[in-house]
Every structure is written in structure tokens, then in C-alpha cells.
Amino acid sequence: MTDQAPPAFTGPKRVLSGVQPTGDLHLGNYLGALVKFARMQHEMETFIFVADLHAITQWQDPKLLKNQVREIAAAYLASGVDPKVATIFPQSAVPEHTELAWVFNCVARLGWLDRMTQFKDKAGKHKERESVGLYTYPVLQAADILVYKATHVPVGDDQRQHLELTRDIAAKFNHDFEVPAFFPLRDAVSEGPGARVMSLRDGSAKMSKSDPSDNSRINLTDDADAIAQKIRKAKTDPEPLPETLDELKARPEAQNLVGIYAALDGRTDQDVLSEFAGQGFGAFKPKLADLAVAKLGPVGGDMRRYLSDPAEIDAILAAGAAHAREVAAPTLAEVKKIVGYWAG
Ligand code: TRP
Numbered sequence: 001m002t003d004q005a006p007p008a009f010t011g012p013k014r015v016l017s018g019v020q021p022t023g024d025l026h027l028g029n030y031l032g033a034l035v036k037f038a039r040m041q042h043e044m045e046t047f048i049f050v051a052d053l054h055a056i057t058q059w060q061d062p063k064l065l066k067n068q069v070r071e072i073a074a075a076y077l078a079s080g081v082d083p084k085v086a087t088i089f090p091q092s093a094v095p096e097h098t099e100l101a102w103v104f105n106c107v108a109r110l111g112w113l114d115r116m117t118q119f120k121d122k123a124g125k126h127k128e129r130e131s132v133g134l135y136t137y138p139v140l141q142a143a144d145i146l147v148y149k150a151t152h153v154p155v156g157d158d159q160r161q162h163l164e165l166t167r168d169i170a171a172k173f174n175h176d177f178e179v180p181a182f183f184p185l186r187d188a189v190s191e192g193p194g195a196r197v198m199s200l201r202d203g204s205a206k207m208s209k210s211d212p213s214d215n216s217r218i219n220l221t222d223d224a225d226a227i228a229q230k231i232r233k234a235k236t237d238p239e240p241l242p243e244t245l246d247e248l249k250a251r252p253e254a255q256n257l258v259g260i261y262a263a264l265d266g267r268t269d270q271d272v273l274s275e276f277a278g279q280g281f282g283a284f285k286p287k288l289a290d291l292a293v294a295k296l297g298p299v300g301g302d303m304r305r306y307l308s309d310p311a312e313i314d315a316i317l318a319a320g321a322a323h324a325r326e327v328a329a330p331t332l333a334e335v336k337k338i339v340g341y342w343a344g
Contacts, residue, residue: 006174009149009184015046016150018091020055021068023209025075026217027292028156028197030299031263036154038080046086047148047324048076050317053091053098053140057133058122070313071303075220077316078302087327089320091144096328100143101136103335107173108139112165118158142166146183147328157196158206177338197260200234203252218292221300228289231257236281243277245270257281261288264295 017037019029037048050072052065060068069090076088091097113119116138123130133140141162145153146169153163170183199205199216207217215230222230235253242248248255248269255269261284262272276284306313336344 006171006180006185009151009181011149011151011184013044013152014148014150015040015044015152015154016048016145016148017154018049018051018054018144019072019075020051021065021072022055022058022060024219024221025072026197026207026209026219027260027296028207028217029075030079030220030296031197031260032156033154034075034079034081037076037086038082040152040154041081041086044152046081047089047150047327048081048086049089049091049094049144049320049324051091051144054137057131057137069317070307070310073313073317074303074306075299077306077313078220078299083316083320087320087323088316089324090317093317093321094147094324094328096147096325096332097140097143099332100147100328100335101140103339104139104143104146104169104173105136107169107176108136108142108165112168113138115161116165117161138162138165139169142169146170147331148324149184149331151184151186179338182334182338197263198252198256200230200256202235203254203256218296220296220303222296223300224293224297227292227296231285231289231292234285236285238280240278240280241273241276241284243273245273248273254281257284257288261291264291 015037017033019025019033025034037046040046041048050069052069055065055068073088073090077083081088113135119127119130119135119137122134138161142165145163145166153159153166155163167185170185174180174182174185197207199207199211199213200218201211201213201216205211205216209217211217215233218227218230234257236257237251237254239251239254241254241258248258258269258272258276261267262269265272276287333344338344
């Protein structure tokens with residue numbers, strides 16, 4: 001072994017990301033993921049999937065799962081991901097993900113997975129009762145990414161550790177099988193933090209679909225009344241908005257609402273403060289509510305429209321899966337040869 005850097009990967013730049021079909025999407029998913037997908041699809045080849053394989057690492061009702069997949073696909077479309085530009089597909093329709101995941105299960109080390117904090121968070125005190133799939137979840141995620149040799153993976157900060165694991169798996173594969181530039185090695189490739197949207201009830205907790213309080217989040221399917229009411233009820237403090245970002249730091253709820261306003265309006269937090277400094281939340285919240293209704297109302301409306309005609313979504317997903325397979329299959333075929341499979 002030498003400590004020379006391995007030769008660089010020279011393939012094309014590609015975006016890959018996915019969302020699990022396990023609950024209603026909310027403003028945090030919209031600003032943190034969907035809007036980014038819609039933007040990045042114009043910058044490079046883009047693959048966006050619905051992670052139904054990952055979903056079943058925890059129990060999902062088989063009668064509901066297909067519709068949950070359609071809902072995520074509808075949210076992609078309503079957020080501006082264009083099936084003529086990006087490839088949108090269900091993960092389970094591309095078996096190459098699963099096949100590559102098996103190889104990666106044999107590359108990743110137990111010690112690496114033992115360090116994954118998301119598993120610990122999800123499993124809680126009773127890890128012996130969780131599925132083996134939940135434990136190897138990040139290995140499948142690495143396969144999702146590397147079967148397309150993706151170089152850009154827009155995800156939230158909570159996925160950073162999984163991206164680092166992906167890099168470690170790629171590096172070990174390239175090294176052990178002596179194919180130094182086969183898989184791209186990128187640093188954790190999360191594309192900027194994006195807007196980190198916090199709970200409307202607690203500025204120190206992420207907005208989350210698992211929060212028992214529906215008032216803590218704005219769902220993409222909320223109607224205008226629900227959006228406005230949740231913003232009206234959002235936790236705040238009695239102080240007016242300050243002039244500088246520094247003064248906002250110790251006020252997580254205020255900071256969150258300013259951040260949401262800025263992200264929805266495509267401006268910086270400082271811009272928003274400059275406009276509203278000195279005003280209290282009695283004045284700011286109605287403006288935020290109007291903006292949120294104007295931006296999210298059409299997204300929810302579009303989602304409902306797509307879902308009322310599932311045949312269109314299903315056709316988009318089928319075409320996406322066919323194209324995704326065309327790209328994934330050659331990678332998998334090469335991997336089988338490299339590993340020395342009988343069927344390689
Ligand atoms: N684990 C991701 C999440 O919960 C979803 C996901 C699965 C994913 N595979 C992926 C995201 C591959 C990016 C790339 O958000």
C-alpha cells in the first residue's frame with residue numbers, strides 16, 4: 001500500500017436522492033429536499049426515487065404502501081421535478097439496488113454500522129427487536145447512490161453519516177478489488193444545509209413527520225386555513241424582530257420563522273430582518289401566513305390533482321424505472337465481473 005491518492009473518478013456528474021414513503025411530507029421536506037431536486041435537475045442528470053425498500057425496514061401496511069409511493073411521487077411532481085428532465089421512479093422497480101446492496105453488505109464492516117446514530121435513534125432501547133434490514137439500511141442507501149455512480153446527493157444534515165459510510169464503502173470496494181476509480185469518492189456530498197426547518201412548537205427540534213403534534217408542522221397537503229392557523233399558533237416570544245442575525249441566535253422560534261419566510265421567498269434571513277426589524281409577531285405572522293399559503297397552496301393543489309388520476313403517476317414511475325434500470329444495469333454487470341460471481 002502506498003499513501004498516494006487513488007486516481008480520480010472521471011464519470012459524469014449525477015444527482016441522486018430519495019424520500020421514504022412513510023408519512024406525510026411537510027414544509028421541512030419541501031424546503032430541505034424537494035425544492036433542491038427541482039433546482040438541481042437543470043444542472044446535471046438527476047435521479048429521484050421513492051424509497052419503498054427502505055420503508056419496509058419498519059412495518060408498513062401492504063394495503064397502503066403503493067399509495068404512499070404515489071403520494072411522494074405526486075409531491076415531487078408538484079414541487080417542480082419534471083419527468084421530462086429528471087428520472088423519477090420507485091426503488092423496488094429497480095432490482096439492481098438490492099443486488100448491489102448484497103455485495104456492499106460484504107464490503108461494509110460491522111464496526112462501521114455499529115456507529116450509525118440513526119439506527120440507534122430509531123431502534124431506541126430495544127435494538128434486538130428491530131429488523132436486520134433497519135441495521136443494514138445505510139448499506140442499501142450506499143447501493144442506491146453508487147449503482148448510478150452519483151456524485152451529488154442532496155439530503156438533510158441527518159443523512160451526513162450515511163453519506164460518509166457510502167464513501168467508505170466505495171473506497172474499500174475500489175481498493176479491495178483493485179479498481180481504483182470505479183466508484184466515485186466524494187466527501188459527504190450533501191448539497192448545502194438548505195433551509196433547516198424546525199418544529200413550530202419547539203424551535204430546538206426539527207420539523208418532523210413523527211412529531212405527535214400536527215401543529216408542529218405544515219403538511220404539504222394542508223389547506224390554506226390549516227396553514228394560516230398553524231402559523232398563527234406557532235410558538236414565539238414577545239420581543240419584536242431584531243435588526244441583526246446575531247440578535248436572533250438566542251431566539252430559536254423567532255429564528256425559525258424568519259428562516260421559513262426567507263426560504264419560501266428565496267431571500268436571505270438578513271433581508272427578511274431588514275424588512276421587518278422592529279415589528280412584533282402580531283404583524284409578522286400574518287405576512288408569513290400569506291406567503292406560505294401563496295407558495296404551498298398550489299403545491300398541495302397539484303398533489304391532489306395528480307393523486308386524483310393515479311394512472312398518470314403510474315406511467316411516469318414506470319417510464320422512470322425503465323430508464324433507471326438502463327443506467328443501473330451496466331454498473332451492476334461490471335460489479336458482478338469484478339467480484340467474480342458465477343453469474344458475472
Ligand atoms: N435515508 C434517506 C432519508 O431518510 C432516504 C434515502 C434512502 C436516500 N436512500 C437514499 C437519500 C439515497 C439519498 C440517497 O432521508
